[in-house]
Amino acid sequence: MGFDYNSLLAFIIFGVTIGVVYGIVALGISLIYSGLDIVHFAHGEMYMFGAFFGLVLAHNVGVPYPIALIGAMVLTALLGMAVERVFYRRLTRAGGGYTVAGMGMIICGFGMSVALVNVAYFIWGAEAEPFRANLDYIPRLSFPGDIEVPESYVLTAIISVALMAALHYFLRHTKTGLAVRAVAHNKDIAYLMGINVPLMISLIFGLACGLGAAAGVLIGPMQSVQVEMGYLMLMKAFAAAVVGGFGSLPGAIIGGIMVGVFENLGAAYISASHKDIYAFLLLILVLMFKPSGLLGVDAKVKA
Amino acid sequence: MGILSFMADFIDSLAKRHRLLPWLLAYALLLPLPFVLTILFNEYLIDLANRICLFILLAVGLNIVKGFCGQVTVGHIGLYAIGAVTSAVLSLEPGGFGGALGFGWPIWAAIPTAVLVTAFAGLIIGLPSVRLEGAYLALATLGLGESVRIFIAVTPALGSSTGLMMIPAPRIGSFVFDSFTSYYYLVMTAAITGIYFSFSILRSATGRAFQAIREDTIAASVNGINVVKYKLLAFVLSAIYAGLAGALFAHMPPGYLHHNNFTVIEMVTLLLMVVLGGIGNVWGGVIGAIVVAIAYDQTKDLVFYFMDRPIVFQPLVFGLSMVLLVLFMPRGIGGWIEDFQRNRRFVRRSEERLSGTARNP
Numbered sequence: 001m002g003f004d005y006n007s008l009l010a011f012i013i014f015g016v017t018i019g020v021v022y023g024i025v026a027l028g029i030s031l032i033y034s035g036l037d038i039v040h041f042a043h044g045e046m047y048m049f050g051a052f053f054g055l056v057l058a059h060n061v062g063v064p065y066p067i068a069l070i071g072a073m074v075l076t077a078l079l080g081m082a083v084e085r086v087f088y089r090r091l092t093r094a095g096g097g098y099t100v101a102g103m104g105m106i107i108c109g110f111g112m113s114v115a116l117v118n119v120a121y122f123i124w125g126a127e128a129e130p131f132r133a134n135l136d137y138i139p140r141l142s143f144p145g146d147i148e149v150p151e152s153y154v155l156t157a158i159i160s161v162a163l164m165a166a167l168h169y170f171l172r173h174t175k176t177g178l179a180v181r182a183v184a185h186n187k188d189i190a191y192l193m194g195i196n197v198p199l200m201i202s203l204i205f206g207l208a209c210g211l212g213a214a215a216g217v218l219i220g221p222m223q224s225v226q227v228e229m230g231y232l233m234l235m236k237a238f239a240a241a242v243v244g245g246f247g248s249l250p251g252a253i254i255g256g257i258m259v260g261v262f263e264n265l266g267a268a269y270i271s272a273s274h275k276d277i278y279a280f281l282l283l284i285l286v287l288m289f290k291p292s293g294l295l296g297v298d299a300k301v302k303a
Numbered sequence: 304m305g306i307l308s309f310m311a312d313f314i315d316s317l318a319k320r321h322r323l324l325p326w327l328l329a330y331a332l333l334l335p336l337p338f339v340l341t342i343l344f345n346e347y348l349i350d351l352a353n354r355i356c357l358f359i360l361l362a363v364g365l366n367i368v369k370g371f372c373g374q375v376t377v378g379h380i381g382l383y384a385i386g387a388v389t390s391a392v393l394s395l396e397p398g399g400f401g402g403a404l405g406f407g408w409p410i411w412a413a414i415p416t417a418v419l420v421t422a423f424a425g426l427i428i429g430l431p432s433v434r435l436e437g438a439y440l441a442l443a444t445l446g447l448g449e450s451v452r453i454f455i456a457v458t459p460a461l462g463s464s465t466g467l468m469m470i471p472a473p474r475i476g477s478f479v480f481d482s483f484t485s486y487y488y489l490v491m492t493a494a495i496t497g498i499y500f501s502f503s504i505l506r507s508a509t510g511r512a513f514q515a516i517r518e519d520t521i522a523a524s525v526n527g528i529n530v531v532k533y534k535l536l537a538f539v540l541s542a543i544y545a546g547l548a549g550a551l552f553a554h555m556p557p558g559y560l561h562h563n564n565f566t567v568i569e570m571v572t573l574l575l576m577v578v579l580g581g582i583g584n585v586w587g588g589v590i591g592a593i594v595v596a597i598a599y600d601q602t603k604d605l606v607f608y609f610m611d612r613p614i615v616f617q618p619l620v621f622g623l624s625m626v627l628l629v630l631f632m633p634r635g636i637g638g639w640i641e642d643f644q645r646n647r648r649f650v651r652r653s654e655e656r657l658s659g660t661a662r663n664p
Binding site: 033037038039087090091104106107108110111112113114115116117118119121122231235238239242246273274276277280281283284287288 | 375377430431434435438439441442443445446447449450453454457567568570571574575578614615616617618619621622623624625626629630633
């Protein structure tokens with residue numbers, strides 16, 4: 001049995017596409033980490049809520065898919081800001097970090113995650129719902145060797161690149177972006193410079209949750225949407241963020257792609273039923289041997 | 304506060320005669336519990352008491368690594384799973400149901416082996432703590448713990464989706480621990496011994512080294528504490544607790560094990576116990592385990608009907624109470640206990656000073 005290069009190529013292409021989605025969620029987690037020094041354990045639920053908002057907008061309201069995407073991002077950003085404002089503010093006001101007995105934010109995030117899943121279950125029930133999106137206007141991509149990439153995958157790649165470019169532009173070339181970076185760098189000095197730090201913290205949360213929602217709406221047509229989708233995605237996004245270097249924004253995307261490819265190749269060539277473990281394997285390997293990740297600027301291996 | 308102080312004084316006077324006396328008293332008081340529960344309520348509550356004992360073991364073990372040593376680990380439930388599955392697989396007869404592995408070992412060999420295996424797994428889960436702290440350590444341990452569960456869930460030899468069945472019950476001679484009541488004595492003894500040893504660890508040189516590492520790692524290493532060794536030791540000790548709890552859980556009647564017992568919800572419940580109890584306080588952890596386990600059990604089947612749809616709202620209550628606890632009561636019940644003990648010490652010293660019997664005025 002000869003080695004099939006075409007299927008290898010196909011696995012890599014699909015791995016990259018799904019990896020980009022991991023990367024977008026990881027981008028949000030990284031953004032919160034670099035801004036506030038906290039790990040947001042409820043981010044998977046933001047992604048899940050985003051997917052459901054998109055589903056409701058596309059099916060029940062009947063808007064076209066791109067508008068559903070934007071609407072879901074805005075709604076989830078508002079939700080994220082509300083959660084941060086109401087629940088996390090007591091912890092983030094101190095400038096983030098591990099203030100309460102070293103693990104306040106971890107427990108808080110865990111609790112929030114469980115609570116949000118339950119809220120989503122109140123609203124939408126436990127069944128997996130298919131996300132029907134009319135994507136006929138997107139061309140299918142064909143690669144040599146009979147590999148066809150479905151429309152939703154093409155769209156995912158396009159939108160992800162657009163989102164990353166927009167985020168990069170916002171952070172590097174606008175005044176608000178500069179303020180966000182200043183807050184991430186040092187909150188006390190940012191206060192002295194006349195930056196509205198609490199507002200910027202809200203903005204960071206909103207942006208991160210909006211990115212998570214985008215990932216949810218993008219992955220909707222590939223898989224179905226259900227209440228418990230957030231948890232695995234969170235784990236994979238964590239893996240992506242750590243592999244790329246926690247807090248590094250380009251690193252998050254590269255890490256996401258690596259996790260996606262690694263996972264797809266593992267599922268294809270080692271064992272498909274263990275698919276969900278490969279991301280953890282990669283995470284643990286990277287943490288053991290290079291905790292700062294691939295693009296980690298400085299090893300923030302401190303609490 | 305009168306009764307509490309009286310009880311505390313009584314326990315102190317007992318402890319002055321022999322340090323094991325209060326423990327024996329507690330053991331004696333807990334002995335008739337199954338009969339009291341059967342008479343007052345029903346047998347189901349004995350099962351609940353058994354599970355509370357296991358949760359106490361887990362919470363006390365988690366407290367060693369998290370409370371004493373200050374390492375943030377979220378993978379504890381993975382260790383529990385390793386202990387449970389190892390002991391179950393070792394003691395099952397070969398060629399069991401659904402392709403499950405079985406070695407047919409005697410149970411009293413399987414349980415210690417499972418504890419040893421879990422201790423080794425704890426060493427592995429602890430390895431990242433040598434280089435990582437805070438968020439990174441939480442992620443690494445979460446990843447390890449969760450991969451254990453997923454591995455069990457997809458491997459048919461370990462039960463996968465059907466779970467492991469017909470796990471034999473422990474026996475001594477002809478006496479079989481196969482009912483809730485008989486099993487209660489096994490787990491209750493384990494829980495009390497676990498609590499006792501946790502205090503021993505806390506008061507020993509090892510425990511002081513743990514606390515030094517928690518307060519300031521660099522200062523601890525300057526004072527000659529081998530930080531790597533003690534961090535790993537903390538993980539191994541807590542893994543022994545988790546492994547014992549897991550092994551006892553596997554053989555508990557009805558002898559059935561499913562990977563759903565090791566999900567993130569269980570981890571959240573465990574965290575809630577430790578947080579409610581106050582991180583680092585042993586008795587707080589025990590009370591937290593009791594309160595949360597009872598609350599968890601009693602709210603499990605609560606549903607309300609919304610548009611003719613049954614709706615479970617327990618996770619919401621649990622999640623939100625966890626968030627609110629961290630926000631408004633970060634010291635937990637342990638904070639109250641510490642305040643009580645400090646007040647008592649203060650009152651006693653003042654009384655001694657006033658009556659002129661103080662040793663060093």
